Amino acid sequence: MSGPPAGVGETVVAVEDVSVRSRDRLLLDGISIDFAARSLTAVVGPSGCGKTTFIRTLNRMTELTPGLKVRGTIRYLGQNIYAPGVNPVVVRRRMGMVFQRPTVFPMSVFENAAFGLRIVHAPEEEVDAAVTEALQRAGLWEEVRADLDGSALALSGGQQQRLCIARALAVRPRVLLLDEPTSALDPAATQRVESTLERLKEDIVLVLVTHNVGQAARISDRIAFLHSGKLVEVGATADILERPREKLTEQFITGRFE
Amino acid sequence: MSPSEPLISVPAIDDLRRDRSGHLVGRTVLDRSAKWLLPLLYLVAIGPILSLVYWISVRAVPTLSWHVLTTNPSGEAGGLYAPLMGSLAIILLATAVAVAFGFLGGLATAEYLSDRAAETVRVSANVFAGTPAIILGLFGYFALVEYLGWGPSLAAASVTLGIFMTPYVFRATDLAYASIPRHIREAAVGSGARPVQYLLRIATPIAFPQVLTGIFLAMAIGVGETAPLVLTTNQYSLPPTGLFSKAGALPLDIWGAYQNPLPGIVTAAFQSAFLLLVIVVGLNVIVRVVAVRSRRRLEGLYR
Ligand SMILES: Nc1ncnc2c1ncn2[C@@H]1O[C@H](COP(=O)(O)OP(=O)(O)O)[C@@H](O)[C@H]1O
Ligand SMILES: [Mg+2]
Numbered sequence: 001m002s003g004p005p006a007g008v009g010e011t012v013v014a015v016e017d018v019s020v021r022s023r024d025r026l027l028l029d030g031i032s033i034d035f036a037a038r039s040l041t042a043v044v045g046p047s048g049c050g051k052t053t054f055i056r057t058l059n060r061m062t063e064l065t066p067g068l069k070v071r072g073t074i075r076y077l078g079q080n081i082y083a084p085g086v087n088p089v090v091v092r093r094r095m096g097m098v099f100q101r102p103t104v105f106p107m108s109v110f111e112n113a114a115f116g117l118r119i120v121h122a123p124e125e126e127v128d129a130a131v132t133e134a135l136q137r138a139g140l141w142e143e144v145r146a147d148l149d150g151s152a153l154a155l156s157g158g159q160q161q162r163l164c165i166a167r168a169l170a171v172r173p174r175v176l177l178l179d180e181p182t183s184a185l186d187p188a189a190t191q192r193v194e195s196t197l198e199r200l201k202e203d204i205v206l207v208l209v210t211h212n213v214g215q216a217a218r219i220s221d222r223i224a225f226l227h228s229g230k231l232v233e234v235g236a237t238a239d240i241l242e243r244p245r246e247k248l249t250e251q252f253i254t255g256r257f258e
Numbered sequence: 259m260s261p262s263e264p265l266i267s268v269p270a271i272d273d274l275r276r277d278r279s280g281h282l283v284g285r286t287v288l289d290r291s292a293k294w295l296l297p298l299l300y301l302v303a304i305g306p307i308l309s310l311v312y313w314i315s316v317r318a319v320p321t322l323s324w325h326v327l328t329t330n331p332s333g334e335a336g337g338l339y340a341p342l343m344g345s346l347a348i349i350l351l352a353t354a355v356a357v358a359f360g361f362l363g364g365l366a367t368a369e370y371l372s373d374r375a376a377e378t379v380r381v382s383a384n385v386f387a388g389t390p391a392i393i394l395g396l397f398g399y400f401a402l403v404e405y406l407g408w409g410p411s412l413a414a415a416s417v418t419l420g421i422f423m424t425p426y427v428f429r430a431t432d433l434a435y436a437s438i439p440r441h442i443r444e445a446a447v448g449s450g451a452r453p454v455q456y457l458l459r460i461a462t463p464i465a466f467p468q469v470l471t472g473i474f475l476a477m478a479i480g481v482g483e484t485a486p487l488v489l490t491t492n493q494y495s496l497p498p499t500g501l502f503s504k505a506g507a508l509p510l511d512i513w514g515a516y517q518n519p520l521p522g523i524v525t526a527a528f529q530s531a532f533l534l535l536v537i538v539v540g541l542n543v544i545v546r547v548v549a550v551r552s553r554r555r556l557e558g559l560y561r
Contacts, residue, residue, distance in 0.1 A: 059448070061444070061447070061448060064443075064444060064447060089450050089451070089452050090450070092447065092448055092449070092450040093449075093450035096448070096449070096450075097448035097449075099441060099444065099445060099448070101441055103441045103442060103444070103445035105442065105445070105446070105460055106463070106464060106555060106556050106559050107463075115446075115449055115451075115459075116449045116450055118459070119449070119450060119451050119452070119455045119459065120450075151555070153556070153557060153558035153559060154558070164445070167449060168448075168449065171449075171450065
C-alpha cells in the first residue's frame with residue numbers, strides 16, 4: 001500500500017520558501033526545511049510562534065480555516081502538494097495527523113482504527129490485518145485486544161491518543177504529523193506515547209510539534225526552532241541543545257522566555 | 259495597621275456548626291422552609307395539569323373500548339376510527355413535510371452556509387417559529403384549499419401542519435450538527451475523509467439522536483395543534499382514502515363539541531382528548547429513551 005520504502009536520509013517532504021498569511025498578518029515567513037525518511041524532527045518554539053500553522057500546511061489542513069493563504073512549495077516525494085489537480089484528501093491519506101487533544105470518534109476501538117481504511121473501501125480481510133498492525137505499532141494492542149468492540153470513548157486519555165496514532169497509521173502513511181500530542185496527557189501516558197514515537201521513527205517520517213524542550217531532547221533526531229513565524233535554526237538535536245548558533249535559540253532552550 | 263496584618267480577620271472558631279460571628283449555620287427559616295416550600299410550589303405549578311389529566315381520564319376511560327376505536331362516527335353516536343386515522347395520516351404526512359424542509363435546511367445551515375448566512379437563516383426560522391398557527395391556517399386555506407384547489411383535504415391539512423412543524427425540526431437539526439466539536443471534524447478530515455464522508459460516517463451518527471428527538475417533539479406539538487387544521491380540513495365520518503380526500507382529526511372533534519355540545523359529541527370529544535394525551539405522552543417517552551441511550555453512547559465526546 002505504501003510503495004517501495006524510502007531509503008534512510010532520502011527526502012520525503014521538502015518545504016521551499018513557504019509563507020502563510022491570514023487576512024491581516026503574516027503567520028509564517030519564508031520557511032524552508034526538508035524532512036528525511038526515518039527521522040523525527042521536533043518543531044519547537046514559544047506559543048503563538050506558528051508551530052500549529054506550520055504543521056497544518058504540510059498536509060493542507062490549513063484549507064479548513066477560511067482566510068489563510070499559503071505561498072511557496074511543499075513537495076511530497078517530489079510532487080508539489082499545492083499544485084493544481086492535487087487532491088488534498090489524497091495528500092492527507094499519505095501524511096496523517098494527530099492533534100493536541102485525543103480526537104476519537106464515538107465508535108468502537110476497532111472502527112476508530114479502521115476509519116481511514118473504511119473511507120477508501122478497503123477489503124474486509126485487509127482491514128483486520130491493518131488494524132491489528134496499526135494498534136501494535138501504536139503500542140496499544142496489548143491493552144485493547146480483549147475488547148476491540150468496546151467504545152473508544154471509554155479509554156483513558158493516553159490510550160485515546162495512541163488510538164489516534166493507530167488510526168493515522170492504519171492507512172500506512174509515509175509521514176505522521178503530530179501537534180503537541182502529549183500536552184493533554186499525564187507523565188505516564190506521555191512516556192508511553194514518546195516510546196511509541198521512538199519506535200515509529202524507524203520506519204516513517206515524524207514531525208512532532210512540541211513546546212516541551214525536554215521531550216524534543218528525549219526523542220528527536222533534529223530540532224527546528226520557530227520564532228515569530230520564522231525558522232530561526234534547524235540542526236541535530238544535540239547540536240541545537242549544546243551549541244545553538246542563534247541567541248534566540250539559546251534563550252528558548254534554556255527556558256528564558258515563555 | 260501594620261502591613262502584615264490581614265485585612266479580614268477570621269476568628270478561630272473550631273465549632274464547625276457556627277459561622278465566624280458565632281451563629282449556628284444552615285438553620286435559617288428559609289433553609290428549613292425550602293424543604294417543604296419547593297415541593298409545594300411544584301405542586302401548585304403541576305396541579306392544574308394533573309387535575310386536567312384526571313378530569314379527562316375519568317370521563318373518557320370508562321366510555322372507551324376497542325369498539326369505539328374501530329368504528330366510524332355516525333351522527334351523535336361517536337366512533338373514533340375516522341378522526342384517529344385522519345390524525346395519524348395527517349401527522350405522518352406533516353412529519354414527512356417538516357423533515358424534508360427542516361432537516362435539509364438545518365443541515366445546510368449548520369454545515370454549508372457561511373457564519374453570517376447561517377445567522378440570518380436562524381433568525382428567520384425563529385421569527386417563523388413564532389408565527390401564530392392560525393396565520394399558517396389562513397395561508398393553508400388561501401394557498402392550498404382555494405388557490406391550488408385542493409379543497410379541505412388530507413393534503414391541505416398535512417402540508418399546513420408540516421409547515422408549522424418545520425422550524426422545530428430545523429432547529430433541532432441545526433443545533434445537532436453545529437454543536438459537534440470542531441476537533442472531531444478536523445480529525446476526520448485529517449484522516450483523509452472527504453466532506454461527504456465526514457457527514458455520513460461521523461457527523462450524522464453523532465447528530466442523529468438529537469435530530470430524532472426534535473422530530474418526535476415536533477410530532478408531539480403538531481398532533482394536538484388545531485389552528486392549522488380548522489381552515490384546511492373538516493370533521494368527517496370516514497377515514498381518509500387518498501391525498502385529496504377529506505380527513506377528520508382528533509383535535510377537530512374537540513373543537514366540534516364546543517360548537518355543538520350534544521352529549522354524544524361531548525363524550526367523543528373527551529375520548530379524543532384522552533387519545534391525544536396518550537399520543538403526546540407516548541412521543542415524549544420515545545424522546546426520553548432516545549436521549550438517554552444516545553447520552554450513554556456519546557458519553558465523553560464533549561469532554
Ligand atoms: N486562522 C487564523 N487567523 C488569524 N490568525 C491566526 C489564525 N490561526 C492562527 N493565528 C495566529 O497565528 C499565530 C500562530 O498560531 P499557531 O500556529 O497556532 O501557534 P503555535 O501553535 O505555535 O502556538 C498566533 O498568533 C495565532 O493567533
Ligand atoms: Mg499550537
